[in-house]
Amino acid sequence: MLGEATHGTHEFYSWRAALTQRLITERGFSFVGVEGDWPDCERIDHSVRMRPGAHEDPRDSLLEFERWPTWMWANEEVVDFTRWLRGHNATVDVPEQVGFHGLDVYSLWASLRELLLYLRENDPEMVPAALAAYRCFEPFTEEPQRSAPATRFAPLSCENEVVDLLVDLRERATHGAEDEFTAWQNAEIVVNAERYYRALVGGGPDAWNLRGRHMDETLARLLEHYEGRIGPGAKAVVWAHNTHVGDARGTEMAWSGEISIGRLARERYGEDRVVLAGFGTHSGTVVAGEAWGAPMAVMPLPEARKGSLEDILHLAAPPQAMFLFPADDRPDLLGHELGHRAVGVVYDPRREHRGNYVTTVLGRRYDAFYWFDESHAVSPLRTHAVDVLEPEAYPAGV
Structure with missing residues (x-):
C-alpha cells in the first residue's frame, strides 16, 4: 500500500508509479487499486487491458472524469502510468494482464x-x-x-x-x-x-469506518477474483492517502475509534504479507481547492510546522530518502508521537500551522516512508465538466 500526504503532489504520484512498475515487472503484481470510483476506474481498466470498445489511449478515459476533484486521478502523472500499463499488458497473455480498479464508495x-x-x-x-x-x-x-x-x-x-x-x-x-x-x-x-x-448524519467515526471497510472488502473481492483468473498468489498495489494506507493504531485516529485500510489489511492478511508505505514532504506547491467544488489551484505548501515529523526530516534527512522500519530494530524517533502532515482536497495554506497534522508514531503507522524535502504540484488534465453533487472524499477531504 503506497500512500500520499496530499492528493496533489507530483512526487507522490510519480514515485508511486515507478515503484508500481517494478512491482508488476519484477514481482508479478496483479492489479492496482486506488482511492477512486469504480465506474470511472473501470473505463481506465478497460483501456489498459485493451477491452473491446475501450479508448486506445487511457488519457481519453481520464478526460471523462466529471466529479470534483477531477485532478486526483485526471492528471498527467496518471496518464504516464496508465499508458505504460497498457504497453505492458500488450506483451502478456490476457489472464496475466494487470488491472486498474477503484476501491471507494462514493459512486452511488x-x-x-x-x-x-x-x-x-x-x-x-x-x-x-x-x-x-x-x-x-x-x-x-x-x-x-x-x-x-x-x-x-x-x-x-x-x-x-x-x-x-x-x-x-x-x-x-x-x-x-x-x-x-x-x-x-x-x-x-x-x-x-x-x-x-x-x-x-450521526457524526462520529461511523461514516469514515464504513468507507474504510468498503475499501477493504472491495480489495478482498478483487484478490479473490484475480485468483480465480490466474490461480493462487494474486497481489495488489493500493494507492491512497496516508490516512487510509497507514495503520490507524499508530495515530490519533485510534483515539476516536477510526480505522484504516492499512490496519484492516494487516489484520486480514497478517503483517508479514502487507507493506504499508507512507509519503511526506516539507514544502513546495500542491493542487487543491479553497472549498468544496472550488476551481482547482496550484497553492503554496508552506514549510512544515516546527517540531513535526516533516520539520525534523527537513533538518536531518537527505533531500530525498527511503526509510525502512525493521520490526526488531527501530530508532527512538520511530517511537515518538509527532505531528505528521495530511493535506486533503480542500486546503488553506494560511491555516497550515493550526491543522493538517495527524499525531503519529511513525514506526507503528508504516513499514516504510518515502521523503521529499521539496515537492511540486501535479499537472491536472483539463476535463470537460465537474459535478460537485457527490464530492470525492466527502466530508473529510482524504
Whole structure:
C-alpha cells in the first residue's frame, strides 16, 4: 500500500508509479487499486487491458472524469502510468494482464446507472428491482447527502431496495465473469454508499469506518477474483492517502475509534504479507481547492510546522530518502508521537500551522516512508465538466 500526504503532489504520484512498475515487472503484481470510483476506474481498466470498445489511449478515459476533484486521478502523472500499463499488458497473455480498479464508495448514482445498463442487456427480469432502487433515490435529485438528513426526521431509507438487489446479484455472480463481477461490485457500492450517507448524519467515526471497510472488502473481492483468473498468489498495489494506507493504531485516529485500510489489511492478511508505505514532504506547491467544488489551484505548501515529523526530516534527512522500519530494530524517533502532515482536497495554506497534522508514531503507522524535502504540484488534465453533487472524499477531504 503506497500512500500520499496530499492528493496533489507530483512526487507522490510519480514515485508511486515507478515503484508500481517494478512491482508488476519484477514481482508479478496483479492489479492496482486506488482511492477512486469504480465506474470511472473501470473505463481506465478497460483501456489498459485493451477491452473491446475501450479508448486506445487511457488519457481519453481520464478526460471523462466529471466529479470534483477531477485532478486526483485526471492528471498527467496518471496518464504516464496508465499508458505504460497498457504497453505492458500488450506483451502478456490476457489472464496475466494487470488491472486498474477503484476501491471507494462514493459512486452511488453512477453505479446505479451502470447496474441498470447491465441488467437491461443481460438480465431483464431483474430490471424492476433495479428501477425500484433507483426511484427510491429520485426525490434527492442525485444528491445522496440530502437523503441522509431525511432519515433523521422520518423513517425514510432506500436500504431495503438496494439490499434486495444486492442479494440477487450475489447469488447470480460468477467470479470468473468480468461483467457479472462488475455488476456485483456496483451493487455493493450502492448498498454501502446508502449506508455511508446516512451514517454522516450521526457524526462520529461511523461514516469514515464504513468507507474504510468498503475499501477493504472491495480489495478482498478483487484478490479473490484475480485468483480465480490466474490461480493462487494474486497481489495488489493500493494507492491512497496516508490516512487510509497507514495503520490507524499508530495515530490519533485510534483515539476516536477510526480505522484504516492499512490496519484492516494487516489484520486480514497478517503483517508479514502487507507493506504499508507512507509519503511526506516539507514544502513546495500542491493542487487543491479553497472549498468544496472550488476551481482547482496550484497553492503554496508552506514549510512544515516546527517540531513535526516533516520539520525534523527537513533538518536531518537527505533531500530525498527511503526509510525502512525493521520490526526488531527501530530508532527512538520511530517511537515518538509527532505531528505528521495530511493535506486533503480542500486546503488553506494560511491555516497550515493550526491543522493538517495527524499525531503519529511513525514506526507503528508504516513499514516504510518515502521523503521529499521539496515537492511540486501535479499537472491536472483539463476535463470537460465537474459535478460537485457527490464530492470525492466527502466530508473529510482524504
